[in-house]
Amino acid sequence: MYKFDTKVQHLKYKVLREVARFAWEDTLLEHVMEIPGIIVPGKVPTMRCCVYKERAILADRVRIAVGGNKDNPNVIEVIETACDECPMGGYEVTNACRGCLAHRCVDACKFGALSLDENHTAHIDKTLCKECGACAKVCPYTAIISLKRPCQNACKVKAISMNDEWVAAIDNSKCIACGACVYQCPFGAIMDKSYILDVIDLIKKSNENKNYKVYAVVAPSISSQFSYAGLGQVITGLKELGFYTVVETALGADMVADAESRELVEKGFLTSSCCPAFVSYIEKNHPELAEHISHNLSPMATIARYLKNKDENCKVVFIGPCTAKKAEAQKDEVKPFVDVVMTFEELQALFDSKDIDITTLPESDLDNASFFGRIFARSGGLSEAVAQAMKEHGETEFKLEPCICNGIEECKLALLKKKKGVLDANFIEGMACVGGCIGGAGCLTHEAKSKGEVDKYGSQALEKTITDAISVLK
């Protein structure tokens, strides 16, 4: 049926769908306790040791689906019951070690951490090991493996550690809410809090958009999602759900490219402000560079502000691939413009909670932005747009030298270089997810062909320049 990358996503989706189903009917309170039993009926476990543990974990998933722990400010939350307490011993020699003569592992270790016993079997001294992995790379028997928890491996900002009971714990002072752990945990033990109840509430109380209008603002990465239907059908589906109309975030991106290019010329150096996880990473880990963060709001907040300025009673729901946007929407400077953020995963759950089969719907139009606004969804797109905006402004003196950082590790490297004064660039385009937004944790699919889909969507835009796209806004 629908394409999720993993069963974990599918499970999360089922919880959201059931929660939403009851919420539309105003019967969630009566039925909330039944949801685990609806998803796991009978007595035969399919995921854990027994159905009772499965249901206990599902009860926790329901709790996060209805907003999660209110005392925890982080939008990313660990489901302690679901954490499998994976081994985390680092590099270890397994019994595949044959005690060979070459013992390349010993030679490869620059830290003297490897030694051989009387049977020539290798051993790693944990006090000396730096986890570089050189020994594992050279072993012809692949006898040395790294036992690292997938969540810790996914978290490139090192925000995940273990609590006293060996359960994953998130350090909120380091977490940038990128959601990498959410997508990577094979047990689905980390989830992004869901605010779909707020979306349902806004739609219902709008009384079919008569009391106020509810706008859906969709991220350009939507072009790589819902591949089983047409984009136009997704737009019709949003209107069927009860949204007044759908506006492209990419139009906000056009506005950002226009303003950011001017800001860059004025200041001479900038780091981009579109990706909330990248911004949060600078604020938390490199605060001395925070002065260089572009003062432009993100495309989401920019278009939302425009909508609120036009119609102050309207409500704005952002729909995208991003868990960090949920955190961004809570910031004081964004809160007045964006009412709720939800992901594509959650949108799929909402469609199905109302039994809307988008493949059967007619197509609606979606066309507000230019090619350049639309390609913000992929790594490199923002820099291309800023270059284009400079060209359109007739800027000839300032030479844009972007450093395009694809994923948080590249961001980290560029920022360290900037700190040391050895960065050969005047603009850092930072995207925390590899690939850009199309690699976001809230995507239904994370396929390699996504970039092509974004470019195709970009080229279908009616407006070919940023200036034309934003000219109607003045």
Next chain:
Amino acid sequence: MKITVCIGSSCHIKGSRQVVEKLQELIGESAIGDSVELDGTFCMGKCQQGVCVTVDDTFYSVSPDNVNVFFDENVLKKVR
């Protein structure tokens, strides 16, 4: 007088940008900028009839081809 042009997707595809630009030009040429406010909105719920335009509360279906006639009939005459 307030003229509102729909700049939602459907009207955009039918040429709302051209309508907006033409109206800006006509308002400038006839020097009625002080008494006319030009505004945009996303969707008026009548996508079939786009480009949707309202003058105060009256609805008009305009296209890039007939925007001159629309302006003369429904804006200029009423302002002057």
